[in-house]
Amino acid sequence: MSKFLLLLHEEPTAASNYSPQQMQDLIQEYVDWSARMAQAGHLLGGQKLVEGEGRIVRQDDEGLVVDGPFSETKEVIGGFFMIEADDYDQAVQLSRDCPHVRYGTRIEIREIDERHQEEE
């Protein structure tokens, strides 16, 4: 089993177009998905990221540059889930019915690299 990070990309303004009932139905879909994942032993956790915040630190010719916060950014990473899966194929399979595929913009799946620790 390997660990995978699911980065949930979304447009924060999309949520304001839903009606109360639609919002509730949507939340229920996420909660149901998480419960299914947890029951099957795949879900390790999840977190929401603070909205409109964020910094990028980098070096350019002038020196150190800090960008952000990013409240104007159209698409953001709203949060992430950490899951356990055999390989990328299974991680994709598990993410496929996450409601975020339909309601967010996309899910980025990245495997946590634990192999090299063992080799060393």
Added chain:
Amino acid sequence: MAISHEAEQERARKMVDHLFRREAGRIAATLTRILGPGQLDLVDDIVQDALVQALRVWPYRGLPDNPRAWLIKVARNRALDRLRRSSTLRDKEEDLKKWISQSRGEAGQPRESRFVEELSDDQLAMIFICCHPELPPASRVALTLKTVCGFSVPEIARALLSAQPTVAQRLVRAKRMIKRKKLPFQVPPPADLAQRLDSVLEAVYLLFNEGYAAHSGEALVRRDLTGEALRLISLLSAHPLTSKPQVHALAALLCLHASRLPAREEDGQIVLLADQERSRWDRRLIEQGSRHLGQAMRAQALSRYHLQAAIAACHVAAPGYAQTDWKKILDLYDALIEIQPSPIFRLNRAVALAFVEGVEAGLESLLEIEDNPALRDYYLLPATLADLHRRAGRGREAARFYRRALQCPCSGPERRFLERKLKQVEGASSRS
């Protein structure tokens, strides 16, 4: 990591049915009391913000232990933010702060068990202001759906078969009128209560009818609307201030009508009262309706809801269509028409009359409403004429009226029903 397996499994429970709609209505009512009915737009924004916030957070973290308290707290904080930016509203801060402690109940425990039954005075006042007689009837229904029932503009438009801009405009005008006329946010004083209650009941009745008799689209019954109407009327009939005979009468009427809904449609086809499988009627609603009817009888004078409920009770009481007490129904329609001479009641009376005195008597009584402009696009008039002619053995006449009925606006199931009937009478008259 925030979520352990066990904790997540424990939290993965269903949210209470329509929690967000209900909570939107509750929060809006309390905010309107605190901020004033002139601030309905601001109230709408704050409610929407709070719900959006839940949508942004709960998918990642799972449901909070007390979803209601969570939403109220976020709404209160949003409201405080907005107040601090407005000089006119700053004095409302203390009231907003009190809100949280009030909503928590004893020892901070959520009161889930009383969830649906509970109607706060705030919500009652909200219903009264949405149905204020100063507002046009169509706006009352739209505003009630928006602020009390937590419907969105597209949902209201779909429910009332109106265009979205029309609904949006009605809401804007209604809110503006509330502000301009400074309509008070309160349960009306005893002297005004009866009249104000009438306009509330009218809105609930309209709401139910919109759901019960959808005259276009595919769904014969829009359960969302009948459900909301039933909820509102049961809230009103349970509240000590509004538990009046005419309220119970309308509650009885709606329960008894709703009890027949499960048998009214099969595979997208209408099933007429005559052919309905009576075992499929909802016994619970029938009992509830009968109880309300009993309480309604404390009245000094009978309202139109009393008489309509009594008619509905006759139908539910009959073990079969043939055993229906049509004489009693006819008498009730006569009394009803005396209170309200509606052509639709006359149409229904003609059906009863045809059973009591014969088809020709029924047809004759329809002559006086046949050209009524209010019924011009009402398919049930030609459909009733067609049925009476069919029973009198005049297939050609029947076919003519079924064709006329098909030219009126009707829903998919209604259309298919009329087409089926037309085929039957055409088949019968070509054989004879």
